[in-house]
Amino acid sequence: xxxxxxxxxxxxxxxxxxxxxxxxxxxxxxxxxxxxxxxxxxxxxxxxxxxxxxxxxxxxxxxxxxxxxxxxxxxxxxxxxxxxxxxxxxxxxxxxxxxxxxxxxxxxxxxxxxxxxxxxxxxxxxxxxxxxxxxxxxxxxxxxxxxxxxxxxxxxxxxxxxxxxxxxxxxxxxxxxxxxxxxxxxxxxxxxxxxxxxxxxxxxxxxxxxxxx
Amino acid sequence: xxxxxxxxxxxxxxxxxxxxxxxxxxxxxxxxxxxxxxxxxxxxxxxxxxxxxxxxxxxxxxxxxxxxxxxxxxxxxxxxxxxxxxxxxxxxxxxxxxxxxxxxxxxxxxxxxxxxxxxxxxxxxxxxxxxxxxxxxxxxxxxxxxxxxxxxxxxxxxxxxxxxxxxxxxxxxxxxxxxxxxxxxxxxxxxxxxxxxxxxxxxxxxxxxxxxxxxxxxxxxxxxxxxxxxxxxxxxxxxxxxxxxxxxxxxxxxxxxxxxxxxxxxxxxxxxxxxxxxxxxxxxxxxxxxxxxxxxxxxxxxxxxxxxxxxxxxxxxxxxxxxxxxxxxxxxxxxxxxxxxxxxxxxxxxxxxxxxxxxxxxxxxxxxxxxxxxxxxxxxxxxxxxxxxxxxxxxxxxxxxxxxxxxxxxxxxxxxxxxxxxxxxxxxxxxxxxxxxxxxxxxxxxxxxxxxxxxxxxxxxxxxxxxxxxxxxxxxxxxxxxxxxxxxxxxxxxxxxxxxxxxxxxxxxxxxxxxxxxxxxxxxxxxxxxxxxxxxxxxxxxxxxxxxxxxxxxxxxxxxxxxxxxxxxxxxxxxxxxxxxxxxxxxxxxxxxxxxxxxxxxxxxxxxxxxxxxxxxxxxxxxxxxxxxxxxxxxxxxxxxxxxxxxxxxxxxxxxxxxxxxxxxxxxxxxxxxxxxxxxxxxxxxxxxxxxxxxxxxxxxxxx
Numbered sequence: 001x002x003x004x005x006x007x008x009x010x011x012x013x014x015x016x017x018x019x020x021x022x023x024x025x026x027x028x029x030x031x032x033x034x035x036x037x038x039x040x041x042x043x044x045x046x047x048x049x050x051x052x053x054x055x056x057x058x059x060x061x062x063x064x065x066x067x068x069x070x071x072x073x074x075x076x077x078x079x080x081x082x083x084x085x086x087x088x089x090x091x092x093x094x095x096x097x098x099x100x101x102x103x104x105x106x107x108x109x110x111x112x113x114x115x116x117x118x119x120x121x122x123x124x125x126x127x128x129x130x131x132x133x134x135x136x137x138x139x140x141x142x143x144x145x146x147x148x149x150x151x152x153x154x155x156x157x158x159x160x161x162x163x164x165x166x167x168x169x170x171x172x173x174x175x176x177x178x179x180x181x182x183x184x185x186x187x188x189x190x191x192x193x194x195x196x197x198x199x200x201x202x203x204x205x206x207x208x209x210x211x212x213x
Numbered sequence: 214x215x216x217x218x219x220x221x222x223x224x225x226x227x228x229x230x231x232x233x234x235x236x237x238x239x240x241x242x243x244x245x246x247x248x249x250x251x252x253x254x255x256x257x258x259x260x261x262x263x264x265x266x267x268x269x270x271x272x273x274x275x276x277x278x279x280x281x282x283x284x285x286x287x288x289x290x291x292x293x294x295x296x297x298x299x300x301x302x303x304x305x306x307x308x309x310x311x312x313x314x315x316x317x318x319x320x321x322x323x324x325x326x327x328x329x330x331x332x333x334x335x336x337x338x339x340x341x342x343x344x345x346x347x348x349x350x351x352x353x354x355x356x357x358x359x360x361x362x363x364x365x366x367x368x369x370x371x372x373x374x375x376x377x378x379x380x381x382x383x384x385x386x387x388x389x390x391x392x393x394x395x396x397x398x399x400x401x402x403x404x405x406x407x408x409x410x411x412x413x414x415x416x417x418x419x420x421x422x423x424x425x426x427x428x429x430x431x432x433x434x435x436x437x438x439x440x441x442x443x444x445x446x447x448x449x450x451x452x453x454x455x456x457x458x459x460x461x462x463x464x465x466x467x468x469x470x471x472x473x474x475x476x477x478x479x480x481x482x483x484x485x486x487x488x489x490x491x492x493x494x495x496x497x498x499x500x501x502x503x504x505x506x507x508x509x510x511x512x513x514x515x516x517x518x519x520x521x522x523x524x525x526x527x528x529x530x531x532x533x534x535x536x537x538x539x540x541x542x543x544x545x546x547x548x549x550x551x552x553x554x555x556x557x558x559x560x561x562x563x564x565x566x567x568x569x570x571x572x573x574x575x576x577x578x579x580x581x582x583x584x585x586x587x588x589x590x591x592x593x594x595x596x597x598x599x600x601x602x603x604x605x606x607x608x609x610x611x612x613x614x615x616x617x618x619x620x621x622x623x624x625x626x627x628x629x630x631x632x633x634x635x636x637x638x639x640x641x642x643x644x645x646x647x648x649x650x651x652x653x654x655x656x657x658x659x660x661x662x663x664x665x666x667x668x669x670x671x672x673x674x675x676x677x678x679x680x681x682x683x684x685x686x687x688x689x690x691x692x693x694x695x696x697x698x699x700x701x702x703x704x705x706x707x708x709x710x711x712x713x714x715x716x717x718x719x720x721x722x723x724x725x726x727x728x729x730x731x732x733x734x735x736x737x738x739x740x741x742x743x744x745x746x747x748x749x750x751x752x753x754x755x756x757x758x759x760x761x762x763x764x765x766x767x768x769x770x771x772x773x774x775x776x777x778x779x780x781x782x783x784x785x786x787x788x789x790x791x792x793x794x795x796x797x798x799x800x801x802x803x804x805x806x807x808x809x810x811x812x813x814x815x816x817x818x819x820x821x822x823x824x825x826x827x828x829x830x831x832x833x834x835x836x837x838x839x840x841x842x843x844x845x846x847x848x849x850x851x852x853x854x855x856x857x858x859x860x861x862x863x864x865x866x867x868x869x870x871x872x873x874x875x876x877x878x879x880x881x882x883x884x885x886x887x888x889x890x891x892x893x894x895x896x897x898x899x900x901x902x903x904x905x906x907x908x909x910x911x912x913x914x915x916x917x
Contacts, residue, residue, distance in 0.1 A: 092242070093239020097373045097455065100455075100842075101843075142234070153229050156647070157646025158241055160373050162237075190850070191847055195814035
């Protein structure tokens with residue numbers, strides 16, 4: 001074994017790969033739609049598929065449907081949905097914790113399904129309905145899941161709780177009457193470091209008894 | 214469950230925590246949630262390896278990235294992965310990240326000191342302890358001598374909110390947000406770094422996403438943010454990544470614990486030798502990791518009467534991140550070894566481990582807890598002799614003990630009663646999730662008999678009345694007695710107004726119960742109406758005295774005993790915890806929700822340490838193999854057992870004891886001894902992974 005070793009230059013983390021791949025995928029899908037023959041001298045700006053927008057590497061605007069409202073969000077092509085919503089749109093309920101889909105703190109609903117928004121590119125969320133934890137409150141009324149979290153003290157520091165609340169909402173949409181094991185399995189993508197799990201399980205059980213939102 | 218019912222909270226209170234609505238709505242603002250206008254992003258440049266020299270870098274390329282404002286490399290070598298060797302500052306996060314990539318650092322990594330067992334001074338070469346001769350005498354006079362060695366791994370805090378700070382320097386003042394367990398300490402740090410007076414720095418940490426001991430002071434992040442904000446006259450944000458969290462924010466040090474103990478045939482421990490080794494950073498303990506340093510100390514022996522012990526300890530330097538205080542520093546790892554040793558001693562002389570503990574227990578409170586806990590877990594009913602459970606999945610039962618010596622500190626509580634009846638409690642301590650806001654508000658509110666609707670609690674700003682840093686389980690302990698007195702001062706102030714209104718000579722005739730003032734002759738007045746008797750907009754009471762609600766320090770301990778029920782699959786080696794009964798002395802209980810939540814949370818965090826978590830260093834280059842949350846395993850929902858939290862008999866003389874450390878101390882010992890009971894062999898090393906279980910079984914000669 002050679003004790004001395006050098007770091008590999010340009011090692012690619014999963015994160016960078018995701019971000020790079022997202023940009024590339026967007027670019028290649030754009031290119032794929034080009035009628036090759038039309039690529040002449042006067043086609044400096046390539047035509048793109050309807051609905052697909054070109055975002056330059058230095059950034060541009062997209063429209064996202066966030067909590068029922070269209071929102072103009074300034075992003076770069078490599079921005080994740082989480083960063084777009086937190087840093088450009090200013091809704092900071094969803095948290096960046098592991099930044100690689102291992103903890104669930106960034107959970108949002110995309111077309112009704114829970115996703116780790118740190119693992120989804122913002123451009124991939126265009127045209128989809130995005131609901132954040134803030135959006136579960138309607139007309140000033142807490143979602144039954146949020147109410148149950150309050151009543152059962154399902155929280156300690158609260159940093160993971162937006163993710164747990166949104167994931168629990170999705171879980172109850174998928175399985176309206178889960179038993180304890182289904183709740184545990186349904187929440188296994190979310191981590192609470194303070195470990196308020198006992199109270200979180202009780203809250204989801206209570207919300208399930210309280211019926212659908 | 215009469216123990217629960219008999220010991221209902223003294224201040225009968227099951228209300229939800231006061232700040233939970235903001236938390237479930239996502240509107241609670243943590244440090245990381247502030248993005249100030251014109252804000253810069255900055256980060257440390259760090260060593261990639263444990264013992265490495267920078268061979269090349271492309272500083273020019275990093276500086277050339279659009280939006281990068283400053284790149285500084287001020288060290289050419291790193292002594293642990295994550296060691297700070299420079300920093301970068303940029304207009305945006307994207308520019309900062311691009312700049313870091315463009316820097317293209319190349320290191321030459323040399324063999325690191327990465328394994329505690331290899332780098333420690335061997336037992337034979339350790340300096341003799343002071344009591345060596347007397348300990349040897351105790352061993353000589355013993356009927357039986359037993360020795361064993363135990364090992365625990367490094368655990369990282371992995372607070373979900375990363376360490377970080379935002380500083381906005383404005384010339385003659387500054388606004389700062391920090392994720393900290395000590396907001397007033399942080400203000401001092403930043404004022405010093407910015408060259409301002411403390412009163413010129415508005416430091417806030419109204420919500421903190423966990424600390425667990427790793428967040429004292431403004432830390433290196435605060436220092437960097439202050440330095441850059443002052444230089445560029447712009448707000449600066451320094452928030453660590455998850456990887457940095459694992460590498461450079463402190464950790465619970467790893468340990469090796471050797472014990473050689475002598476005892477009599479009838480179960481009296483005579484004494485012996487305990488030698489421990491703890492892992493620390495490359496230059497020792499107590500270094501300037503973000504959030505304060507710590508040593509590698511192990512609190513072994515403790516809790517049981519071990520007779521005459523000669524204790525030796527060595528802090529062993531490794532090329533890994535520096536340790537820091539972590540929930541009951543030195544205690545959980547010690548109790549893992551102590552409980553297994555106690556079992557081992559009992560087995561050697563053929564005594565039941567439960568009876569052996571009763572005999573050698575040093576605390577009367579815990580002795581009683583042992584009896585109650587044994588009943589609740591079904592010790593006599595369910596437990597079989599070690600390894601005698603039939604079938605391939607074997608159940609086992611174990612015991613863990615712990616406590617925490619309570620200390621108090623200076624603190625001041627302010628209570629404001631407004632003319633409209635609003636009750637405001639203000640304190641400069643911080644709530645990192647332990648429920649401080651709730652506890653302090655409920656103490657005052659219940660003392661006055663007022664509903665939650667009238668209560669507003671303000672904590673987490675350095676400008677609020679002084680309070681201790683939240684470490685060592687002292688926040689509630691220090692503040693609750695002062696809050697009780699402040700509540701009584703507010704009550705008496707209003708009684709005075711009511712007495713004057715009723716033309717009574719003194720206030721003795723005026724009573725306040727459930728928010729209503731009464732006096733002889735059937736006179737009564739509602740709280741809200743009494744408040745309108747004030748001439749000003751509010752009535753302010755500030756108190757720093759303990760009054761009658763506090764026993765002097767060290768007279769009370771928050772005793773804890775836990776029992777574990779586990780199942781071990783002898784074919785796969787997988788351990789599952791079925792149930793934990795946790796008994797906890799909390800002094801005067803205030804809010805049942807927050808107490809039980811913190812107890813069960815402590816148990817799960819300790820379970821996670823016992824079975825899963827592990828900082829793994831690459832032995833070739835000292836880099837952490839798993840600096841993330843997918844490979845650094847933390848217990849999740851599927852791992853949570855049934856937990857029965859028992860609030861021990863209230864003690865009104867003790868005031869309110871904090872719960873940061875005590876519930877986390879006994880769990881490892883309870884699970885460790887339960888696993889041994891299940892399989893008939895001790896796994897003497899944490900985390901208790903399947904390979905270690907199978908190895909212990911195979912060493913024993915297979916399943917019985």
